Amino acid sequence: MSDDYTPPQVWSQKGANGGQFSNINRPVAGPTHDKDLPVGNHALQLYSLATPNGQKVTIMLEELLEAGHDAGYDAWLIRINEGDQFGSGFVAVNPNSKIPALMDHGVTPPRRVFESGSILLYLAEKFGAFLPADPAARTEAMNWLFWQMGSAPFLGGGFGHFYAYAPVKVEYAIDRYTMEAKRQLDVLNRHLADNRFMAGEEYSIADMAIWPWYGQVVAGKLYGDAATFLDAGIYGHVRRWHDEIAARPAVQRGIMVNKTSGEPSQQLWERHDASDFQTRTQDKIGAE
Ligand SMILES: N[C@@H](CCC(=O)N[C@@H](CS)C(=O)NCC(=O)O)C(=O)O
Structure with missing residues (x-):
């Protein structure tokens, strides 16, 4: 790596560039391996990680539940630094291979929703909440x-x-x-x-x-x-x-879901039930 780089006429990949995300950066889309996604009991199935883009959606889902809406959900962990976003099941939900991605099994046929803004709008319209009527x-x-x-x-x-x-x-x-x-x-x-x-x-x-x-x-x-x-x-x-x-x-609660770093008591790797916040955080799981 140097500061006097002259771009060649046609770019080609030279291998890992040493950056924090070099192991997951690639110049093509599509799956790298076959892997189905798990499906839990709720209509809403979220596949995500607690980055700011992921937290937007888990905050919305927890706000909906707090406000009394029937928005139960399963949140599954997608470890992007291990390439989970390139599994065939995930790519079928989000062809862009980025978290967050949502499946709504409460409609027929089940509907995929990707892009965090689209997911927020989808949920706001589905439940008639957190989007002003005026x-x-x-x-x-x-x-x-x-x-x-x-x-x-x-x-x-x-x-x-x-x-x-x-x-x-x-x-x-x-x-x-x-x-x-x-x-x-x-x-x-x-x-x-x-x-x-x-x-x-x-x-x-x-x-x-x-x-x-x-x-x-x-x-x-x-x-x-x-x-x-x-x-x-x-x-x-x-x-x-x-x-x-x-x-x-x-x-x-929302910022704890799918969180894999920081205080163990603030990490809820997967969320399947409201009680998980009391019983399934990493400090409790680690002590099992
Ligand atoms: N515009 C997308 C951006 C999503 C995004 O950038 N997700 C990142 C994590 S914050 C990701 O999944 N990165 C994995 C990768 O680039 O392979 C959204 O808002 O949903």
Whole structure:
């Protein structure tokens, strides 16, 4: 790896590039191996991992249950660093081989839903929840949901990757994506100065999409010391909004599902029943 690279006329793969995800990066789509996905007892089957994209959906499912909806679900662990997303069963649910992916067996024939924003919208419409009924507020929720889907790759794939994961620290790349991450945080901060939630007074799927990324980075929960590097203290309105949402019991449960790192008491590798939060976390399983 050097800083005087001249791209050849046609790119070709040279093998692992040494990055944190080099073992799963590949230039082609499709399955690498045959593997069926497990199916549990609930209508909704989630295949995921507790990255910010995965947490959006488990937060939504726990919020639906908390609000009394019949949204029971099984959450199965997809270990992306071991290539589970390239199994034939997973690719049939999401041809893009990325978590989260959902199957709804409550409809005939069973329906696949992929892309976290699509899953949030699907669940919001299915249960008639967390999407404002008022057309103006609903449009605002959709504006911010789509903003998140377009913007987060700059925060995660751009800033997070080059600041925390790349095998070399490239000043140009870190500079470019830090500038954009800070600009996006300022977009949110200005909006949240005048709005309690993203779509106004009502907590919605737009908040659930944005919180695990931008909320968590401001709270110092993503990419090591990124909050210090980004001078996150200046985004006070984002922090106020983060803290209000972080206090919700459904959010506290949602971020534990399919989590494989951090405090063992906060890791629920698979979720099949509400009682799993009390009985199946890694501190309890490890002690069995
Ligand atoms: N736009 C997609 C992005 C999903 C995504 O990037 N998932 C990552 C984890 S956060 C993944 O599965 N990566 C595995 C891989 O790239 O092979 C969504 O929002 O659902």
